[in-house]
Amino acid sequence: MGNDRLLNFAIKYGFLILLAGMVVYFGLAAPGFASPRSAVFVLQSVAITGILALGVTCTLVVGGFDLSIGAVATSALMLSAYAMVVLEMSAGVAIGLCLLMGAAVGLVNGLLIVKFRVPDLLATLGMMFLLIGLQRIPTQGNSIATGMALPDGSTAEGVFSSTFLWLGRHRLDLVIDNLVPLPVVIFLLIALGIWLFLGFTRQGRLMYAIGSNERAAGLVGTPVNRYKIAAYMISGVMASIGGMLLAARLGRGDIASGTNLLLDSVAAALIGFAVLGAARPNAFGTATGALFVGILLQGLTMMNAPYYTQDFVKGVVLVAALVFTFYLSSRRGTGRS
């Protein structure tokens, strides 16, 4: 009995306790870790992956998966740069185009999965390849920056609009001047929105029902296909927002950036399963998972761990979180019945 309770407690709060312990440890061991600037730096480093991870969480909720988010994000990065620098469009039009592109990719993913019955991993993997290739075609594989030579011999005259760059670079005052970068605010707002949507709305509840038993959800009259497509569209739009924020931060259409986006965001969403013993995809867990990775890397960096150990550390955290979720929760499940 006592053992059961301990196990339940560990499953529920273990991950958060670990997170708190880590913060305390780094705060004591690494001078400068426990400062507002450092905290903001962590948030900034996870904002974009966090936004992508929240999108992929929605597809995980309906029992799917979206491997194309990284490619959607880099496509949005290139598209926004191309729209402003080469086509000389305004920031508003560029943003609109990117959001539309994300939604369209999500729609195609969803249709491939529900209408053409392509398994989700394969459909979105195919889409990932397609987009990675597609985003290179207009610029013949080059990055986009003002003054670059275009295929027709002219040079690109446009510039990133200042409004657009403001999105990625502006910092709000909070206690200290110029503290909180706008992408962090956007990340937190999106996290709040997805958390409310998945946890507290009728539509969110139906999406969980679909992920848990699709047939049963359909037999109570849920339009299952529409919800699944919607999940992929949310994922696509989130990824395009992430990509635009990255473009706004970099200020150029860098073809090589965003390589780690997919793995990092998927890891955050999966780590999120372990938070509060949810054992299922959830927005709060995803955001916490992203923070966990961010804090760990920031702490290790400040303690002079070499950068090339970062992926290894992420991998260890992910595997540990998965064991935590699936092994411990299954034991709890059998203990009950």
Next chain:
Amino acid sequence: MTKTACRIRGLEKSFGPNHVLRGIDLDLRAGEVTVLMGANGAGKSTLVKVLCGYHRRDAGTIELGGAPFDPADAADAIAKGVVTVHQNIDDGVIPDLDVATNLTLDRLTEPGAPLFVRDSKLRAEARRVAEGMGLRMDVRSRVGDLDVADRQMIAIARAMARAPEVLILDEPTSSLSAAEAERLFALIDRLRAQGVAILYISHRMSDIRRVADRIVCMRDGAISGIFAEAPLDYEGAVSAMLGHRMTDVDITPRSGGAPVVELGGLRLLPSSAPIDLAAHDGEIVAVTGLLGSGKTRMAEILFGLARPAAGEIRLDGRPYAPRTPREAVARGVFLSPKDRGSNAVIPGFDIADNMTLPFLSAFSRASFLRAGQQRRATQAMIERIGIVCQGGGDSILTLSGGNQQKVMIGRWLIEPARLLLLDEPFQGVDIGARRDIGRHIRATAEGRATIVFVSEIDEALEIADRIVVLHENAVAGEHVNRNIDLAAMVSQVSGPARPAAQTGAQDGQ
């Protein structure tokens, strides 16, 4: 006297508190087809699974050819001479591989099988097996490209390559057309002549009439009848399978008010006879029949999951042709499906979320769920139907089968229905919960029409005002639930004595 190939004595098996097999005594004789009949949940499949090594028995003995038979697992059972061809054909063959590989697959898993596969040797072996069974397809063709009957034959041929003493066929004709089934029967005749003991599990009377040498009926985990003398007493077998001990539920049949739903010339399948049927306000109609009689098809048509081949449906006098469950629900037609585990229960949800799932919009304001309302409605329903639980926050998986089923039915009682369809509502439900559900359905019947689809006559007698018997996708009889002539009803369930032309298509059961 034929020799007994397999002797089963006092076989028992329980799953947790569920006593599924309660002392089975059964002999399977060489060169004889023993047909095993039983309604859903009678324990047939558990018996088969014990014989083919999937489950270990709790008590009892099995002898095979005089020696004790105690298979460690499925492979061991096959090696010892008990081979099973399962109901789902694609479980028995690998569609992406060719016929030769499929026929010789078991050889590849034998201990001491060579590391490298020699195709020419494999094909020669496969051709030998195929010829022995009278199969004439090219052994190099891909199994997925063959028709269902050929795939079935291959599954059986592969089984026969091991020269088994006992062959178990679980619903082998369930996806075969009449002509295909005839080929299967010819094969069974051949195997019988070779002295194989065959255990044939089926609900289809036409099949049973064709192949049975002996009929064994199971009911509630025990043998309820053995019919061995020619001519076989098929009606006796059906009534032994369905059982109709007098129930202690007293029903005063009501005739109901105005018709709520009317089926006019409805054909379930293009080849079946038209059905004319009405269900009235306040009335409970039970539709009964064997597996494959068209019950499920009818439920699916009424709920927008399938389209009728012809005819029309009227709901409250207006045409009703739902294309999706969503449209059906919008018109007030609710279905509680059979097999709640795969069709109804949301395992990740608690009781309250499971209960309120169909009507979440009624429990939300501007999309946001109102948890308090959900909880109150669930609590009220828990008290009304008597669900044994701590509260609406319990995980649905902590409930017993009967209580889960109460949640699944309660879900459709939250909002008033015009037509409530219950497909096998008593499946996997203990007798207490069954009575509770029946009583509650009867108590709330006013204001809607209710159609209950059940294969057990007992269950129909317990709940219905009127019982409609389906056979081969057509109405075979209709009875008001008062002093019913059970013998007549049972004979309608089992169908006319002359085998009707068998329809190949299935209703998906």
